[in-house]
Amino acid sequence: MRRIQIKDASATLPALKQSEVISKSYEFTLITPMFGGDEDSFVINKKTPIRSQSIKGQLRFWWRTMQGFTSRDELLEAETKIWGGSLSEKKLKSEVKVSVTDFRNLEVTPIKKERPWTEPNILSSYVLFPIFNNKDVQNPSLLSKATFSLSLTYPREHEKAAINSLLLWALFGGVGARTRRGCGSVYSEELLKDRGITSIADVKKFIDDVGCGNVAELPYARIKGAKLFYSSAKGSVKELLKKYGDYRQDRKPPQVGENHPGRSYWPEPDAIRQLVLPKSILNSPKNLHKPEHPDEIWFPRAAFGLPVITHFNTSNNGKDDPRDNIKLEPAEKIGGRHAERWPSPYFIKQLKLQNELFNVMFVLNQKFPSSLILNGVPVPPSGLPSNTKGKDMNVNPNKPEYRLNNRTITKALADALGMEEA
Structure with a gap:
C-alpha cells in the first residue's frame, strides 16, 4: 500500500x-x-x-x-x-x-x-x-x-x-x-x-x-485474527533475542580446524542453489555444497518478513556457491515496481505489566505476497512458506524439537522461544 x-x-x-x-x-x-x-x-x-x-x-x-x-x-x-x-x-x-x-x-x-x-x-x-x-x-x-x-x-x-x-x-x-x-x-x-x-x-x-x-487476511497488517504468545521473562531481552537469532540462523558447528560455521539446518540456502546455479555446477562432482536439505525449494523464513538477503561465504565454501548477495522479495508490483518489502508481522519483545516482565510474541494478521522472486528468478508456488505439508524446516539432529512436525511456522517459533498462546 x-x-x-x-x-x-x-x-x-x-x-x-x-x-x-x-x-x-x-x-x-x-x-x-x-x-x-x-x-x-x-x-x-x-x-x-x-x-x-x-x-x-x-x-x-x-x-x-x-x-x-x-x-x-x-x-x-x-x-x-x-x-x-x-x-x-x-x-x-x-x-x-x-x-x-x-x-x-x-x-x-x-x-x-x-x-x-x-x-x-x-x-x-x-x-x-x-x-x-x-x-x-x-x-x-x-x-x-x-x-x-x-x-x-x-x-x-x-x-x-x-x-x-x-x-x-x-x-x-x-x-x-x-x-x-x-x-x-x-x-x-x-x-x-x-x-x-x-x-x-x-x-x-x-x-x-x-x-x-473479520479474520480474513487483507493486504495490510491487522489486529483482527492476530495471535499473542507469552512467557514469564526469566532473563534480559538480550537473552530472548539471542534465542530468536540462534533459532533463525541455526547451522552446523565448525568442523575441526575450521573457524567458520557449517551449513545451515534450514532449507533456504539449498533452495537458492537450485534456483540460481546452472545444472553443470549443481551436478559437478567437484561441487562441495550440493543441495541436501529434504525440503528442496522452500523459503519458510520469508514468513518473518521480506526482503531476505543471503550472502554466501565463497571464500570458505568454494567457488561453486552463488557469489552475489541474493535477495528474496515479493514479486507483486505497486505502481509498476516490485514492492520489495513485506514488513514482518512478528513483534518479539519484553512487556511490563505492573511489576512483572513478560517475553511476548505478537503476530499480526496479514496476507502474504502471492508470489516471490529471487534475484529476478521466479520462485515456484511450492516455495512459499504456507506450503508446510510434509516439510521438516529445521533438520538439526541435536534439536528434534526444531522440526516442523505438522505445526505452523508461527507455533514452531513460539515453542522454540518457550512461549504459550494467550
Missing part, C-alpha cells in the same frame, strides 16, 4: 475550539535498550533522543491495524481524515498532536563493534547487525535508560482512536530502530492502569476488542 509522508502534527494541528480538544500526558520509561531513531542514525542525540514525529508515525500504523476496511480507498480516506495527508488532491492536516518532552535519567552506553560474536553488548548481536555491517558508523551507542513525558492532543470525536493507538504502541511498539525485535520497548504505569490492563489476560481481551472486521 502507498505510504503517505506527513510532517509532525505539532505544526499542523487544525484550529479547534478549546472545548472540543482533549490533551492527556503520560510518563514513559524505557525498559529495553534503544538504538537509532535520530537523523545521525546510530548515535544517540542526548538533547532529544526520542522524536515525536517518529512516535506519531507508529500511532498511525497501530490505528491502521485496528481497521477492517476491505477497500484500499476507504481505508486511505478514513486514515487521512485523522492522521493527515493528501486526499483527492487536497491536503488534510493531522487532527492528532504528539509532543515528547522532559527527558531525564538518560544513560547512554557505547556499542562495541569488535568481535560481535562474543556478544559484548547489552543487546544481542543479532539485532545490532546493521551497525556491525556498516563501516561508516563511528562511535555508535545505545540509550539504555530514559524517562520522558508524552502528550497527546486530539478532538473529542477521535479520543477512542487516539488512545487505543497509543495503548497498542505502548504494548507492542517502541522507540528507535528494530522495535519489532525487542529494541526500545516502553512502559507507562498510568496509561495501563487507566485502561485496566494489569495482566496478559487483560492484554488479550483488549486486542480482541479493538480489532474490526
Whole structure:
C-alpha cells in the first residue's frame, strides 16, 4: 500500500475550539535498550533522543491495524481524515498532536563493534547487525535508560482512536530502530492502569476488542485474527533475542580446524542453489555444497518478513556457491515496481505489566505476497512458506524439537522461544 509522508502534527494541528480538544500526558520509561531513531542514525542525540514525529508515525500504523476496511480507498480516506495527508488532491492536516518532552535519567552506553560474536553488548548481536555491517558508523551507542513525558492532543470525536493507538504502541511498539525485535520497548504505569490492563489476560481481551472486521487476511497488517504468545521473562531481552537469532540462523558447528560455521539446518540456502546455479555446477562432482536439505525449494523464513538477503561465504565454501548477495522479495508490483518489502508481522519483545516482565510474541494478521522472486528468478508456488505439508524446516539432529512436525511456522517459533498462546 502507498505510504503517505506527513510532517509532525505539532505544526499542523487544525484550529479547534478549546472545548472540543482533549490533551492527556503520560510518563514513559524505557525498559529495553534503544538504538537509532535520530537523523545521525546510530548515535544517540542526548538533547532529544526520542522524536515525536517518529512516535506519531507508529500511532498511525497501530490505528491502521485496528481497521477492517476491505477497500484500499476507504481505508486511505478514513486514515487521512485523522492522521493527515493528501486526499483527492487536497491536503488534510493531522487532527492528532504528539509532543515528547522532559527527558531525564538518560544513560547512554557505547556499542562495541569488535568481535560481535562474543556478544559484548547489552543487546544481542543479532539485532545490532546493521551497525556491525556498516563501516561508516563511528562511535555508535545505545540509550539504555530514559524517562520522558508524552502528550497527546486530539478532538473529542477521535479520543477512542487516539488512545487505543497509543495503548497498542505502548504494548507492542517502541522507540528507535528494530522495535519489532525487542529494541526500545516502553512502559507507562498510568496509561495501563487507566485502561485496566494489569495482566496478559487483560492484554488479550483488549486486542480482541479493538480489532474490526473479520479474520480474513487483507493486504495490510491487522489486529483482527492476530495471535499473542507469552512467557514469564526469566532473563534480559538480550537473552530472548539471542534465542530468536540462534533459532533463525541455526547451522552446523565448525568442523575441526575450521573457524567458520557449517551449513545451515534450514532449507533456504539449498533452495537458492537450485534456483540460481546452472545444472553443470549443481551436478559437478567437484561441487562441495550440493543441495541436501529434504525440503528442496522452500523459503519458510520469508514468513518473518521480506526482503531476505543471503550472502554466501565463497571464500570458505568454494567457488561453486552463488557469489552475489541474493535477495528474496515479493514479486507483486505497486505502481509498476516490485514492492520489495513485506514488513514482518512478528513483534518479539519484553512487556511490563505492573511489576512483572513478560517475553511476548505478537503476530499480526496479514496476507502474504502471492508470489516471490529471487534475484529476478521466479520462485515456484511450492516455495512459499504456507506450503508446510510434509516439510521438516529445521533438520538439526541435536534439536528434534526444531522440526516442523505438522505445526505452523508461527507455533514452531513460539515453542522454540518457550512461549504459550494467550
